[in-house]
C-alpha cells in the first residue's frame with residue numbers, strides 16, 4: 001500500500017514555484033527524511049500532503065485519496081512553529097485533542113508525557129522548547145493517525161532534547177506502524193531513525209528512495225590525480241588535490257581499476273554531495289522509478 005503518491009505535482013506562489021514536477025511513491029510504514037536546502041519546498045510539500053495547500057498542477061494522494069475531508073482524520077501534522085495554546089495547561093491541550101478527534105488516545109498521551117516528565121498542570125508558555133516539541137508530537141501521535149507529518153521537529157532543540165524527541169517518536173512508530181514524514185536539516189540524526197529519503201532541490205525531487213538502496217548505490221572513489229577509473233558510474237561531485245582525485249559517484253556496476261578504491265558513504269555525505277550539485281539528475285532515474293511503481 002502506498003502512503004504518499006505524487007504525480008506531476010507543482011505548487012506556484014505568484015512568481016515562484018515552490019514545487020515543480022514532483023513524482024513520489026512512498027510505501028506505508030516508512031519513516032521518511034524530507035531534506036533539502038532552505039527554500040527547497042519541504043514545507044510546501046508537507047502543507048499539500050495535509051490539505052492546507054492545493055496543488056497548482058498534478059496531484060498528491062494520501063493512502064490513495066486526495067488529502068481533504070475524511071482522509072485528514074488519518075493524518076496528523078505538526079507545523080514548524082508547533083502551534084499550541086500558550087495559556088492552556090498541558091492537560092487542557094489533551095482535552096482539546098480529545099474533543100477534536102474521535103479516535104484520540106488521551107490515556108496514552110498522559111502516560112507518554114508522564115514518562116517524559118512533562119507536568120500536566122504546567123501552562124504551555126512555561127515549557128522549554130524541547131517540552132513543547134514533546135507535547136506537540138504526543139498530541140499528534142495520540143490522534144492515532146496513519147500518517148504523521150512533522151515540519152522540523154528538532155529545530156531549536158539541544159542535542160539531548162533532539163535525541164529524546166526522536167526516541168519518543170520511534171517508540172510511537174514501533175507501537176503503531178504509522179508512516180512518518182519528517183523534515184529536518186540535522187541529517188546525521190535522521191540516519192538513525194529514517195529508512196526512506198526524499199531530497200528536494202529548488203522545488204524538484206533530486207533523490208528519493210529507501211536509504212539502504214541509496215547508500216548501496218553511492219561510493220566515494222579515490223584514486224591517483226590525472227586518471228579516471230574504468231566502470232559505469234555518474235559523478236555527483238569531485239575534489240582534487242595534487243596527488244589524488246576523489247569522486248562522489250553513483251555506481252551502476254563495479255569499478256575495475258585497481259588503483260582506485262571505492263569507500264562507503266554516510267547518508268550525510270550523499271545528501272551534502274547532491275546539495276552541492278543541485279543540477280545533477282534525478283536518482284533513481286525516472287525509468288527505474290516507473291518500473292518500481294509498477295512492481
Ligand SMILES: Nc1ncnc2c1ncn2[C@@H]1O[C@H](COP(=O)(O)OP(=O)(O)OP(=O)(O)O)[C@@H](O)[C@H]1O
Pocket residue numbers: 013014016017018019036037038039040041042043044045
Ligand atoms: N506563502 C508563500 N508565498 C510565496 N512564496 C512562498 C510561500 N511559501 C513558500 N514560498 C516559496 O516557495 C519556496 C519553497 O518554500 P518552502 O517554505 O516550502 O521551503 P523549505 O524547504 O521548507 O524551506 P526551509 O528549509 O527554509 O524551511 C521558496 O522559494 C519560498 O520562498
